[in-house]
Amino acid sequence: MKLCLLLNVIDPKIGGVMIMGDRGTGKSTTVRSLVDLLPEITVVAADPFNSDPEDPESMGVEVREKLLKGEQLPTIKTKINMVDLPLGATEDRVCGTIDIEKALTEGVKAFEPGLLAKANRGILYVDEVNLLDDHLVDVLLDSAASGWNTVEREGISISHPSRFILIGSGNPEEGELRPQLLDRFGMHAQVGTVRDAELRVKIVEERARFDKNPKEFRDTYKADQEKLQEQISSARSRLSSVQIDHELRVKISKVCAELNVDGLRGDIVTNRAAKALAALKGRDQVTAEDIAVVIPNCLRHRLRKDPLESIDSGVLVIEKFSEVFS
Template identity: 75%
Template sequence: MSSTVVTTENSKSTASLARRAVFPFTAIVGQEEMKLALLLNVIDPKIGGVMIMGDRGTGKSTTIRALADLLPEIEIVADDPFNSHPDDPELMSDEVRQRVFEQQSVPVARKKVSMVDLPLGATEDRVCGTIDIEKALAEGVKAFEPGLLAKANRGILYVDEVNLLDDHLVDVLLDSAASGWNTVEREGISIRHPARFVLVGSGNPEEGELRPQLLDRFGMHAEIRTVKEPNLRVQIVEQRTAFDGAPNEFLAQYVSDQEKLQQTIIEAQQRLSSVEISHDFRVNISQVCAELDVDGLRGDIVTNRAAKAIAAFEGRTEVTVEDIGRVITLCLRHRLRKDPLESIDSGYKVQKVFRQVFGLPEPEDGN
């Protein structure tokens, strides 16, 4: 396969100047649970996304934009609307794969990871894309207008107030996120394209929650609360004020931290395939799920994946009990609820069973 790199140093610097300043991920204070869940999903997108539930004004959107800005640039096929990978067949559209098979020239470019906001009023056509039936019938070509799922491929798809989104659309998003493909069918014409993205939903539980069937399909569930500690609140306000007043000067203070975290993510993604989790630990994880009466096997699978991702993130190739303890609440708490009147468990129930199964002592403070 021959390929042409179409980006230049000048175009890179111009793009960098043109981009709007984004609050740096490493400057975000608190909300450790949300940040960890997001990082693990970036390291292993097959975890299945994150549902972030919490109070208004707690930095959900800011954190997700910061994460997308932090991630390293990716290689794409320059003239392809689906951000196809130039070398990996699993991340190519059918058209690009055919061109590669025929050894045609494929122009390659580099771009920032996309973060796509899905508006609440979006229609299915806007999300999935549309087929121009008249053109298809008249000219015999598959005229496809890509939607938001195409734009989000190999990036992050963010749905604010996902609990207010139409259930059918949530189903479509979760199906695409799970399969990695989006298929559009109209009048006997079918088109599909890769749709591999990290799905992040957020919402305020006071405005209603997702149906348990949909909630279960999010890999992880992070809870965030308004910071109560006065000194931390002051620090957050001062940081935001400094960023709004002089964004470039503020960003300059975090360049080193941002680059260090970006490199850690890259190394973790490369290390992930070599991380092992012992058979005994896998059995214990499944025992925790069984004792908590978790339906299905998603809880088992996601906990295993998340434990491997956190080990990779911290530079190890062997999962420890501590790794499992740090992720198991995020992976299981939203899968426990049976009574619709109950709120989602804060983590006490999951941690209690986890400690019993793994033979760990109860913490001294009883938490």
């Protein structure tokens, strides 16, 4: 779970993480703690969409128009945003609203940005994603796939960039996700309850130590935290130079083909995740070991479900990997 989250921060184009697991296994805690590790980004000052002054794909329409006119854009450094999507959110709260009255009387496009605008170039986290309304899920997936959110009301249409890392978590007991929804998440992590008594005691003690003095607890891990922050920053800058051999790419696609994975998302995500892992480890070349680490999380949720199959799909992926890469 932690590795999937880190790889998505290094390369947001992996396409997010779906975390499934038992109640009380720290899924939400882990996702929310990611905020402290996120690097800073440069954004256009006072822009509701966190527009990137360098990349036209992540710019709001107004910012792009100003840039084309040759105007100088004031910029600031800010932490990557993390937006929580509440289960009861309305579509207007998520997508944003258009003030029709203002648009008709004053002739201006009066747009009130929603959560998708706030999440641009950041992270959108949906806890209990399997309980979210289907139409909201479709809206999220469309925005995550296209990178844009379009709001249309009474013949008035407004679009803005909405590129975010989609992170969902849920408990499988509360219902499964639709296959086409699962397929849109780049990686899938499965979390189980710890069975080792010693480890359980350690977790309970750490929790008690945090409750007693949160500041002292955080200071204990400050050095490790800073080291990890530096690792992520250098991995993000190294990512573009990481290479993966043609032979390894062929083997990845062979694993996907032999597992009957529908579409090509599995191949693309596995390549991206392996590169991100190599960058995290400080290398410019992907190895077979990197692929072995990430491939179960990239493919396990893309396999066709067999009701009679009792083996975990991650194990099937590893078996096929060993066969092809041996």
